[in-house]
Amino acid sequence: MLIAVVSVAVFKRIHLPPVLAYLFAGVVAGPSGIVLFSHPEDMHLTAEVGIVFLLFSLGLEFSFPKLLAMRSLVFGAGLMQMMLTTVLGCAVVWLLFDTSVAAAIVIGGMLALSSTAIVIKQVTEMGILNNVRTQLAVSILLFQDLAVVPFLIVIPLLSGQDQTSLAMALTLALIKGVVVVAVLMSAGKWLLPWVFREVARTRTDELFVLTTILVALLAGGLTYAFGLSMALGAFLAGMMLGESQYKYQLEADIRPFRDILMGLFFVTVGMQLDLDVLMDYGHWIVLGVFILMAIKVILVRVAASMFSISSVDGWSAGLKLCQVGEFSFVIASLASSHSVITATQSSILISMGVISMALTPWLVEHSLELAHKFSAKDSIIEPEVAVVDVADVREHVIICGFGRVGQSVARMLKMENVPYLVIDVDPIRVYESRSAGEQVIYGDATQKDLLHSARIDDARLVLITFAEADKAKQVINAAKQLKPNAEIMVRTPRDADLEDLYNAGATQVVPELQEGSLMLISQVMHCAGIPMSRILKRVRQERKGRYDHLHGFYPGETTEISYNTADKLEFIHAIALGTDAFATGKTLQELAAIHNKVKIKSIRRNGEDCKVEDWQGELLAGDVLVIAGKPRRIERAERYLLEGFVTRRQS
Structure with missing residues (x-):
């Protein structure tokens, strides 16, 4: 955390996004740096909870009707992009690098995935989540998250160690997916609104926060137990709650945990960068990154054009999605452990992923500007956000x-x-x-x-x-x-x-x-x-x-005075002077010690109010002084008027 805090502060000072700072902190703390953690994969499951919270927040933005309206993009453009990129990547790797067919399939699938975490975080911070090009990018990301599941199933089968047939495994996964989605959607429609309604009635902030975290983790845990992505379950749970009246409160409650754990996730990504492999294959890795990103931009543009998406929107979405995704690291680790790909190949792919992720924030920020340059010069597309023209503003x-x-x-x-x-x-x-x-x-x-x-x-x-x-x-x-x-x-x-x-x-x-x-x-x-x-x-x-x-009021039994408000409230207090009171027999001029601390509003004698500015003579027993001031000063003034005790502050 110390390295991350310092890195984020420095990177923000030089106008670089926090994601890069987290990646840098991971490189420094990981096996290639000062080796705070020699086995960063041990932290990966904890860090993945950050993605769970991120997808839960994203789900709150996408109600079920909204997702149905996007189905052509999710299962159309998303499927097309995944197929095109996987097939092309598989063919190139198999033909040029003399790998097995199994390794080529896995590597092609890894390269087809994009980073849900970075893209969603960046577009949310920029406030561009609801435009067409970002919706296209999010739709493709959602399909990619679904596509991770078949790859996780297929990898053990490709290794030859698992004797289960491929058709049987995929059929079983499909059945599990249908069951878990049905369970989550049913719970989201009938159970969760009742739960949050009852929790809200308790008016306990801690319970509401705990329930929000519990729902996100339970949904992710349920899909994980069925062999699916934790992020998918969290997204479905968030989507079911996206239409509820608690949407904004849920989002506010989950944000601190999401941001902290997302930072941890990016740190673990940085830890996986092997500097030795980067040194040995650096020129090929850098060349591969730029070729890969260029190809993915073009393929997303092609997929978008098949669904009547404008040129600018297609290019812009492609620039947002041209990096390697975080789930690619999970696939690389699993494929390496099952000997489908070698450890060196895994390290090269991870290095490409980290470098492409590091370039992503800049690409997302400038995606629209670059998309206009790639499009026809006469194309007229609405800007990312309306430009504020202040040139002619006067007397405003x-x-x-x-x-x-x-x-x-x-x-x-x-x-x-x-x-x-x-x-x-x-x-x-x-x-x-x-x-x-x-x-x-x-x-x-x-x-x-x-x-x-x-x-x-x-x-x-x-x-x-x-x-x-x-x-x-x-x-x-x-x-x-x-x-x-x-x-x-x-x-x-x-x-x-x-x-x-x-x-x-x-x-x-x-x-x-x-x-x-x-x-x-x-x-x-x-x-x-x-x-x-x-x-x-x-x-x-x-x-x-x-x-x-309008200042000051008479306090009552229910008046709450806290440490923070004691010096800000103004009370009105009546003090009756007895025969032995210090102020009895004295003029207001003789009681000047309290004038700078409290204000004498009026003096009551024989049931009648007398103006202070008109008052002359001495105070008598039975007179009532009505004073106004802050609570502590009221207490000291009363003590002075009755006992004659002057504190150091008053004097």
């Missing part, structure tokens, strides 16, 4: 964060024909909104370069809509550095961070809780017959006074 509002609040503001601005630009860091939301024509820039609004790209110099207002106060302060700081006189409005859920945000440089801070109360008060006053002019004047006064009359 920059909306930082496009969640519920940001989208609501954008709709109202659009109704009034006020131009705006949005900055958001959620790739899925950016893709969905840009596809719908919204002016959304992907990225972190705390970065000055991004604010500059959003033309902050020409903007009339910067609106920060996300709830994280610390992140909002970073945006304010970055905006003020670029434009010192920038108008910055910040939305915050509560008033706890009001002063901090103003001190950071915000022009106006809008606390939702106080604004909601203010709107309610306005409605109540209107219904009570107060003229609208007076209501509007009162609202303006409250906003100008930073909601002074």
